[in-house]
Amino acid sequence: MGITLRPATIEDAEMILSWRNDEVARANSFSGDVITYEAHMEWFRKKLADENCYLYIMTDDDECVGQARIDVVNDIGEISYMTAPGKRGKGYGRKIISLCEDVPNGGVMAFMGLVQKENEASRKCFLQNGYAEFNGGDIYCYIKTLNK
Numbered sequence: 001m002g003i004t005l006r007p008a009t010i011e012d013a014e015m016i017l018s019w020r021n022d023e024v025a026r027a028n029s030f031s032g033d034v035i036t037y038e039a040h041m042e043w044f045r046k047k048l049a050d051e052n053c054y055l056y057i058m059t060d061d062d063e064c065v066g067q068a069r070i071d072v073v074n075d076i077g078e079i080s081y082m083t084a085p086g087k088r089g090k091g092y093g094r095k096i097i098s099l100c101e102d103v104p105n106g107g108v109m110a111f112m113g114l115v116q117k118e119n120e121a122s123r124k125c126f127l128q129n130g131y132a133e134f135n136g137g138d139i140y141c142y143i144k145t146l147n148k
């Protein structure tokens, strides 16, 4: 089967919550708080219903290894992503960004990512995918025009 990207469904909600509440993901997120089940479910349902939001799960031989979200604002897709806590450092982070670039996402022509400066793994994922890096004080901003 190999690696594939599929749309996320409500059935993925709890798995994504457990990944998001993992210590490393919290340290690298912009809020850092533990998210409650109720708050997550409300947020996740809204995102699934949002026509400007695309949620994906990456699988490797049917095992869920990563998730990504593209929020389209002003024709730019802001990408947020993470890999499963037990699956980091295996190239999946780099891969999920590139797979997201290959699907339409409403026809967006550019991707953008915001990364905390100490998040070296995410920085490398964007750089290795050919993103331009902009220094934004506490964060780096990554931008890439998509070839579509």
Ligand SMILES: CC(C)(COP(=O)(O)OP(=O)(O)OC[C@H]1O[C@@H](n2cnc3c(N)ncnc32)[C@H](O)[C@@H]1OP(=O)(O)O)[C@@H](O)C(=O)NCCC(=O)NCCS
Pocket (backbone or CB within 6 Å): 024, 025, 026, 028, 029, 080, 081, 082, 083, 084, 087, 088, 089, 090, 091, 092, 093, 094, 095, 113, 114, 115, 116, 119, 120, 121, 122, 124, 125
């Ligand atoms: C950021 C994240 C998605 C990276 O995913 P990953 O699957 O570990 O990344 P990859 O395996 O594709 O590694 C990409 C590069 O980062 C390096 N890397 C991985 N973990 C690292 C770490 N903790 N510190 C420094 N470099 C790291 C890898 O070695 C690789 O570089 P190389 O090709 O030069 O060896 C993952 O760590 C994660 O989910 N973190 C928590 C959530 C998060 O930070 N999301 C991104 C928000 S912007």
